[in-house]
Amino acid sequence: MTSTIAVILVLGGLIFFHELGHFLVARVLGMGVKSFSLGFGPVLLRRTVGRTEYRLSALPLGGYVSLAGESPESVEEDTDFPESQRFMLRPAWQRLLVVLAGPVFNFVLGWLIYWTLFLAQGQVTLYQHPVQEVFDDSPARAAGIEPGDRIVAVEGSKIYSPSDLLTTILFSRDEAVSLTVDRAGVLREVLVQPAFLSEADKNDEILPRPKIGISFSVEPLTVPLGLDLGAGAALHKTVNAIDMTFKSFLMIVEGRASLKGVGGPIMIAQAVGEHAQAGLADVLLLAAFISVNLGILNLLPIPVLDGGHILFFGFEALTGRPVNELIRRMATYVGITFLLALMALTFYNDIHRILFS
Known part of the structure; x- marks a missing residue:
């Protein structure tokens, strides 16, 4: 039951927030909104404010916004709204902003x-990766990484997720990856060129997996919120x-x-x-x-x-x-x-x- 509620809230909330963007920008630009619905399907509750009908519908997986004159076919049909409020009669840049929202x-x-x-949480959790082993003939060995080193940044950025290092290597697209390594308190920048270490990695049926040839652990490090909270x-x-x-x-x-x-x-x-x-x-x-x-x-x-x-x-x-x-x-x-x-x-x-x- 908890999982079902979570699925409805997450998917419904994300789609609804997407539609809310279209709605708010359309209203700010003075465009007519015929209806704004929370949910799809049969309407459970409805209330009209001005020319806009606000709806609560039966299926809570999202929502939708219906704009006045939102298609060339409906421009002449939505006579309840003046021409100045019809979507397709507004300047192209305004329509673009509504869609982009x-x-x-x-x-x-x-x-x-x-x-x-x-x-x-009152804090930000950063991550470091203590290197436990460096494999022979690996890109990491060639770059000079040694066991005991601590990877503290990837591509010049602090590590905010335990998967940042792996995903950066995975999507490296044949480009070298910059790692900041802490060795006994001294920081140094290391460029490592990911490579396929086995045929299984190279021919993975979903996504080829380049590697740098190390084993490492994940160590969380909590720091207090800065001035930007x-x-x-x-x-x-x-x-x-x-x-x-x-x-x-x-x-x-x-x-x-x-x-x-x-x-x-x-x-x-x-x-x-x-x-x-x-x-x-x-x-x-x-x-x-x-x-x-x-x-x-x-x-x-x-x-x-x-x-x-x-x-x-x-x-x-x-x-x-x-x-x-x-x-x-x-x-x-x-x-x-x-x-x-x-x-x-x-x-x-x-x-x-x-x-x-």
């Missing part, structure tokens, strides 16, 4: 969750999550990672349920990461997604003319087809993972 709010939500956790640390974690998500998408597009690792709603629900058993903090950390993923996903330049609309409105803002209607329709059909194929892939992967993993 959804993904931006997902990033802001991720940052707010991280910051809230730091404030609740942890806001900077929260921003670092948010930027890091954005970077890792972007690199994951890029590796899939480049064929460097397998589509077998792509998951959908079932995998997300399983992850939220598992984290719910570990406590509220774990659920919130996962929610922040999923929020960032949702923001990146919606920014992909695919028609139907926010990124596709941003592409169209950006073109219109730069050239002063809208995208050709035929091109827009064809691109939309292609986008819908792509999303349906992606949904089918994620459901297949999720079900296959449940049945055979």
Whole structure:
């Protein structure tokens, strides 16, 4: 029961916050909002304020915003709103801002969750990695790393998550990784070139796994909140999550990672349920990461997604003319087809993972 509630609250909350971004920016810019719903499906409660109907719907997994004149087809239909409030009749840059607000709010939500956790704990937890063993003929050995060294920073940044080192190496993309090593109190910068240490690592069916050839432990180090009360640390974690998500998408597009690792709603629900058993903090950390993923996903330049609309409105803002209607329709059909194929892939992967993993 706890897991089910956690899944509803996390997924519903993230999508709702995304829609809240669209709603607030539309209102600030003076656009008409026909309805704003918390949840989907049959309407349980409704109240009209001005020309906007606020709804509480039966399915709590998200929400939606309906703007006046939000499509070329509805511009002439929404006569309850003056032309100045109809979405498609507003300048392209304003429409772009409304669409962009959804993904931006997902990033802001991720940052707010991280910051809230730091404030609740009254401290920021950093991590260090004492090196226990350096393997022969490994990149770490070649770089001069020795047992007893302590890795205290990765790519010049403090380590805010125990997985930062591993994910940085995993997504290094054939580039050297900068590590800050503490040896007997003396800090030194070390450049290490990750490599495949075995055929199994190189040919992993999901994601090839470059390594640097060390074994290490994870040592948490708590520090009091600074003058920014942890806001900077929260921003670092948010930027890091954005970077890792972007690199994951890029590796899939480049064929460097397998589509077998792509998951959908079932995998997300399983992850939220598992984290719910570990406590509220774990659920919130996962929610922040999923929020960032949702923001990146919606920014992909695919028609139907926010990124596709941003592409169209950006073109219109730069050239002063809208995208050709035929091109827009064809691109939309292609986008819908792509999303349906992606949904089918994620459901297949999720079900296959449940049945055979």
